[in-house]
Amino acid sequence: MPDTVQHVRFGSNSGQPVSRRDGIAKVTGAATFAADNAPEGLLHAVYLSATIARGRVTRLDTAAAAAHPGVVHVITPANRPPLQGDPDDKPTMFSFRIEVLQDDSVRYAGQPIALVLGETLEAATEGARLLAPQYEVEPARVSIDAAPSFDIEPGGFGRPAGVTHGDVAAGHAAASRAIDVTYETAAQYHNAMETHAMVAQWDGDRLTLDVPSQALNMSCAAYAYFFGIPAENVTLRSPYLGGGFGSKAIPIGPHILAILGARMTGRPVKLVLSRQQMFGPTGHRPTTRQRLRLGIDDAGGLTVLDHDSLSATSSFDDFHEPAANASQGLYAAGALRSVHRGVRLDIGTPGPMRAPGEASGSAALECAMDEMAEAAGMDPLAFRLANYAEIEPGTGKPYSSKGLRDCYLRGAEAFGWAERPLQPGLMRDADGLLTGWGMGTALFPCPMFAAEARATLRPDGTALVETSAADMGQGAWTSLAQIAADSLGLPLDKVEFRAGHSSLPDGGVAGGSGHTATAGTALHEAGGDVIRQLGEIAAADPESPLHGGGNAGFHARDGRLYVNGDDSRSEPFAEIIARAGGAEISGNGRGTRAPEVGEQFAMNSHGAVFAEVKVDPDLAQVRVTRLVGAFAAGRIINPKLAESQLMGGMIWGISFALHEEAKHDPVSGRIVNADFAGYHVPVNADVSGLQVITVHEDDPHVNVLGVKGVGEIGIVGTVGAIGNAIRHATGKRIRRFPIRIEDLLTA
Ligand code: MOS
Secondary structure (H helix, E strand, O other): OOOOOOOOOOOOOOOOOOOOOOHHHHHOOOOOOHHHOOOOOOEEEEEEEOOOOOEEEEEOOHHHHHHOOOEEEEEOOOOOOOOOOOOOOOOOOOOOOOOOOOOOEEOOOOOEEEEEEEOOHHHHHHHHHHOOOEEEEOOOOOOOOOOOEEEOOOOOOOOOOOEEEOOHHHHHHHOOEEEEEEEEEOOEEOOOOOOOEEEEEEEOOEEEEEOOOOOHHHHHHHHHHHHOOOHHHEEEEOOOOOOOOOHHHOOOHHHHHHHHHHHHHOOOEEEEOOOHHHOOOOOEEOOEEEEEEEEEOOOOOEEEEEEEEEEEEEOOOOOOOOHHHHHOOOEOOOEEEEEEEEEEEOOOOOOOOOOOOHHHHHHHHHHHHHHHHHHHOOOHHHHHHHHEOOEOOOOOOEEOOOOHHHHHHHHHHHHOHHHOOOOOOOEEOOOOOEEEEEEEEEEEEOOOOOEEEEEEEOOOOOEEEEOOOOOOOOOHHHHHHHHHHHHHOOOHHHEEEEOOEOOOOOOOOOOOOOHHHHHHHHHHHHHHHHHHHHHHHHHOOOOOOOOOHHHOOEEEEOOEEEEOOEEEEEEEHHHHHHHOOOOOEEEEEEEOOOHHHHHHOEOEEEEEEEEEEEEOOOOOOEEEEEEEEEEEOEOOOOHHHHHHHHHHHHHHHHHHHHOOOOOEOOOOOOEOOOOOOOOOOOOHHHOOOEEEEEOOOOOOOOOOOOEOOOOOOOOOOHHHHHHHHHHHHHOOOOOEEOOOHHHHHHO
16 A cells, blocks of 8 residues: 555646745745735834723723824723624624724733834834723623533524434434443633734725735725725735635724724834733634434434534524534434534634534544444444445435545554453553554545636746735645646646735635635636637637647647647647737636535545554653554645645644644633643644545546535544544543543542
């Protein structure tokens, strides 16, 4: 079994492991991130964060702040001018209610309660400190048990529906063995390398923003709404992001405050959130408590998969982690039920965070599957092979393609799963460390949003392709350019790729792991449009060797146009254009999916993750020593970048399983570990032995490119695999993530 990916080449560019085209700019510091911008006359903004979780601000010493040298302006609810759009409104698909000093109430710790503008960052910081807020404090509700739960009313983004397929009561009754287990996952806060940042400048009623964005044009529309200007008056520049992960798809209150500060002072304003400020208004993955009831018949087949998820949200908005959805698409149980319930706490509104729903939900599901296998005396892989669905459970739809079985088999082979003893606690390494092997299944949907692109073939035979699509750092600029180059029949170095600016054709949302599929399809269509036009010109030109070849059709390769099926008839692009008068040729494309495709097919990426952990028998320290993930995600455009994405997801899986947890002080409601000293993420020493296998799928349905998506699925499956490996090493089943040393010592 090969342990490297078999690279499948399509065109001359797609399928090749090209390095990031912007890599040199990034590592040499030539790439400008939002916070690197410093226009003439810049003011620095610092907002004051609430230190209570619920109550009212009763006093701010604005006089002291304003008197501090270098402080230019102080904005509080008392002097904040009204916005044209209500901050409780949600102007775009991915919007949440925002806190923009609309009143003196405090709804979570870390909420902005005043903004100070200064000539220097130091002056603004000191001005904010001098505000010395006083509060009327109400008791904070920050534990998942601190408030009653409620049924989520489904409808739209952040409000997942519950789904039932089959007779759940009958499924429970038919079970000859059953488990009823409850898992908890901790709150995680967005901590991209680049914290949120913005530079805002007004020119009359035109607004220019430097801000990292996963959804440029949608963000323009939201900012425009709040300030009562047309969306086309907003120019948004987002050439580089230092990570996004779902957080930068959504306009946040601090952004609006920066724009407001620029409006009020008539000067450009820069706001950069501190690391501590990332634990509040920027979205997070909320705490969940998930009850799973599974039953099997005598043959080991699931009779029921019953998943109830309770998750925390804010007191004033609705984003509910769709964790129970993880149980809907994977296993062929006789009956399926997912239930989503919420609890309102004094916390910032949660939001999408890399694999929202699937990550938390599969952590619980995959551990529960392991518990069920153990109750049945079955090998965990054999149990999954016996129960994964060949058609989508519940709906009965066929999958557009499904490489899951290959993921199981190839992952297991590469890992050496066959050597695994069934009983836990039997493996020790040469150093006496308890060793355990566990696995988990990964599933992620393949959404497509809508994107537009433009391709322009220049008279010299090179091309320019444009879409406002963002690159979050994962390499989208490279893989999208590879798609564009193939669509134009050009080598990559002949294609200039422009993105990250709102004036370009709307590249849509870099989210849901659907960006390559969506923007890629738009680019593919745009290039195809250019080649079609070029073919029309050549076919009509008596001097072209392609003259009259229109019936056979044309294709483009290496900068030449060829008659289909006759390689002896071809001509360079530049010559066709030159004879036609030398004008460039422009084409447009749109990426989206016809609704009937989704009605006909279930579309998912799949995977299987195998983990080895070693646990110190005395100290209960856990290390993940090997992680093998096999993923089937359709066609891989750039194996190097896709493997890097999948690996990044698996590393977040390690983080989820063993490290990340935002801890609230139960009295103040503040997050007490709101920095990288106390909020743990894996470092290099925590990550070793990673192996990614991609299983190729030819998917003729998912989109014209056959691309699914690799951005999020790496986390899914990994968390459960690690939890299961810890059980296998120690014999201890910990039903709470992250799994801590104290959990293992006291279990
Ligand atoms: Mo993502 S959580 O779809 O950026």
